[in-house]
Amino acid sequence: MSAERERLARVALAASTEPGDPRISGLVEELGAVPLHEHLSAEHDIGGVLSDVSARLKVADPERDLEQATRLGIRFVIPSDDEWPSGLDDLLMAPLLQERGLPPVGLWVKGPLRLDRLAASVAVVGSRSATSYGADAAADLAAVVARSGAPVVSGAAFGIDHAAHRGALASGGESVAVLACGVDRAYPAAHKNLLDHLAAEGAVVSEAPPGWSPTRVRFLARNRLIAALTRGTVVVEAAVRSGALNTANWASRLNRSLMAVPGPVTSAPSQGVHQLIRSGAATLVTSGAEVLEMIGSSGEHLVEEPRGAVRPRDRLSVRHQQVLDAVPVSAGARADSIARTAGLGLLEVRSTLTRLAGHGLVEHTEDGWRLAALARTH
C-alpha cells in the first residue's frame, strides 16, 4: 500500500517537473516523495518550486497515468523496486550536481529487460551524422559487447545510436534505448520499427512521462541517464559540440569507463573523439574486445594485443640470425663480405647462407647474396 502511494507520488512529481530538475530530486531525497507531493499539492511552497510546478500538479492524475501506461505495456520503476538500477544512485555523488545531476524521480520503461541488468551494460553513443565507417565500427563493437551478454545502451537517433542497436540486435543480444521523450513516442519517426523492436526484446526507457515531446533540456537530462545507467560509455564519431560529448562528460564525472573509437584525422565527425583521447579523458579502443576488457572485472576479459605474425627469422638460432643480419637488403654481396660484416668465419657463413636459402630467407643473384622478399622486413 505504502509502496503504491510512493509510486503514485513519484508519478505525479514526474508529471509536474522537467526531467533532471535538481531541485525536485533534491527535495525528494530530503523529504521523501510522499511528503513532498503532499506539501506541494496543499500549495505549501517548499524550496521555492511551487510556482513552477503548481500549474502542472493541479492537472496531474497519477492513477490515470499509471493505468494508461499499464495498458500500453509501460511500467514506472522507482527506487524501492527490485529492478531499480543502482548506477543511478551514483548521480548523488557526482561532483557537479547543479546541472540536472540528481537521480530521476522514477523511470518509465517499456520492454522485458529488467533495469538492474544494466549494471553490466555499455553505452555506445555518437554522431547523428555518422559516416559509414563510424556506423560500421559502432555496429561491430555493439555486436561483440551484446554477444558477451552485456546489454548495449544508446539513444534512438540516426547515425551511431541506430548502428549500435542494429549491431546488438543482429548479434542476438539485448539493446536499450533511453529517450528524451515519452517511451510511447517515436522520435525520430523513422525509428518507430526500431523502437517497437527494442520494446519487444530489450527496453525503451525515459524519465519523461508518456506523451511528452523531446526538448533540448530533456536531451541533456537523458544524457546523464545513459552515462549513469551503464558501466562504461564508448563514443564513436562525435563532432566537436555534440550530445555524445555531453554524455562522455557525464561518464567521466561518474567515474565510468570512458572509451573512444578513433577515425581518420580528416573526418570531422571524429574530431570530438580525438579531442577526448588527446585530453586523456577517454581511452582509445579499436574493438568490442577492448571495450569488454575495459569494463570487465580484472581478468574477466583479456584482450590479446595484436602481435603481428611470427616471422621466419624468429625461429632461427642466434648464429643464423647474425648471418642473416649481415646480408644486404638490395644489391647482393659476396660471402666473404658478409662474413666480415657478421664478424664470423667464411666457411661457417657459406654453409649458413646455403641453409638460409633453403628456408627461402636469402637468395643468390649474379651480384651475390641478398635477402629474399620473405626476410625483407626491418
Next chain:
Amino acid sequence: MSAERERLARVALAASTEPGDPRISGLVEELGAVPLHEHLSAEHDIGGVLSDVSARLKVADPERDLEQATRLGIRFVIPSDDEWPSGLDDLLMAPLLQERGLPPVGLWVKGPLRLDRLAASVAVVGSRSATSYGADAAADLAAVVARSGAPVVSGAAFGIDHAAHRGALASGGESVAVLACGVDRAYPAAHKNLLDHLAAEGAVVSEAPPGWSPTRVRFLARNRLIAALTRGTVVVEAAVRSGALNTANWASRLNRSLMAVPGPVTSAPSQGVHQLIRSGAATLVTSGAEVLEMIGSSGEHLVEEPRGAVRPRDRLSVRHQQVLDAVPVSAGARADSIARTAGLGLLEVRSTLTRLAGHGLVEHTEDGWRLAALARTH
C-alpha cells in the same frame, strides 16, 4: 692537426665496425678515438673487439675514404665539429644501452643543411605499405612542420617516409633522410631522384660509410639516430611489428615527444599506432599544428582547439533560451503547453515565440510551435 687525426681515426673505426656497435662507441667514450684506433691497429685486443674489427681495420684507408667522399660532396661530421647534433649525446643517457644504443663514431652527410639545426626537427615515420590516407596525413603534417622552419627527418623508404619528404619539400621547407646504407647509394633505387633532391636542398645522413649496403642491423641502428636527432617523432600508420615502432620506442627511451596519428580502426597499418596511443606511450595528434605545439617550448605554438561554430541559441538571453528549450523538437506544441514546460507566463511565452520565429529558430505548424531546423541541435 689533432682535429684531423681525430677525424681520420673515427673514419677508420666507422669503416671497421657495424653502425651502432655499442662496444666500439663505449671504448671511444672511454679511451678516445685516436688511442683506440692506435691500439687496435697495433693488434692489441681491447674490450674483446679485436677479432671482429681487425680484418676490416687492416684494409681501412681513412685518408682515401675522406678524399673520395669529399669529391662526392660528402663530409664526415664528428663530435668536435660545430655542427655536431647535440641530441646524439642523449644516447649516452638512454636507459637501455645494450641494444646498439650509443652515439655514432661520426656521421656521413651529403647536403647543405647543418646537422645542429636538427635540434628543432621533427621525425615523421611510418609504414612502407602506407594507405593513401596515411600518405596524405604524413605529407600534410610534414608540410606544416617544415613551413614553420623545423626540418623534417625520415628514412627514405616507400610509403610514409616518402610522403613526409614530399610534403616538407612541397612546402618549401627542409627535409633530411637518415639512411641505413651509405649516403651515396639509393635504396630503394626508385628514390634516387628524391635522395638527390634532399642532398641538394637538405641533407642525407648515415652512420654507414659510403658504399655500404643496407642490412637489418643497420636499419635498427639507423632508427635510433632518427629518434635521437629530432625533438619529437610522429608515427603515421605502423603495422604491429614495424621499424617505425622501433623508432618510436627509441624516441620514448630518449624522452623525446612521441606522437601518433590515428586512423580507421579497420586499417591494419593503423593498428600499431593505436597500440602506441592506447598504451599511453604516444600522444594522439591530428595536425601539424598539434605537432608543433607538442615540440615547441611552452607557448611557442598554441593550437586553437576546434570548438565548433557558435550556435544561434548562444546569442539569446537566458529567458529566451528557457522558452526555446521548452519547444518540442518534432511534433508541435501549443503556446500554453510550452509555457507550462518552461514555467513562464503565457503572454511572455507567446511574444518570445514570435521573436524566436523571427530569428528562424522556431516555426509554427498546424500542430503548434516546434523547433526549426536551425535550432534542432542538442
